[in-house]
Amino acid sequence: MTNQTNWTKYTGSDEQIAELDKSRNGLIVKNKLGYIWEEIYLFWSHTPIGSTHYWIIKPDPLREMKVRQAMTGQPVWVRIHKDIRMVTTTPDWNIPNAEYSFTEFKD
Secondary structure, three states: OOOOOOOEEOOOOHHHHHHHHOOOOOEEEEEOOOOEEEEOOOOOOOOOOOEEEEEEOOOOOOHHHHHHHHHHOOOEEEEEEOOEEEEEOOOOOOOOOOEEEOOOOOO
16 A cells, blocks of 8 residues: 555556545645645546646544534534633644534533
8 A cells, every 4th residue: 555644656556546546535636737736535537637646635533523613613612631621713623632522511
């Protein structure tokens, strides 16, 4: 399997096309002119002309929540510790071990 944490040179091999077709979280593509774009839920049946490299996006369990919050501005409850909670419309998605919810946490 191709390294999924770095740019991978696109060769168009059957193995790569199968791998790209399975990338349900999307991927980032770079072409020979240096343009970079993201493909979401890509079905790799038509390779963009001039593609030189790709980067498969790793699964993110919070992806749908992040997208919904960004599109709607809906407040997010963040629990950093059992006694530390806050609600915000600008959540920091990178707090180690934090929990996120659209509804208040109930313990």
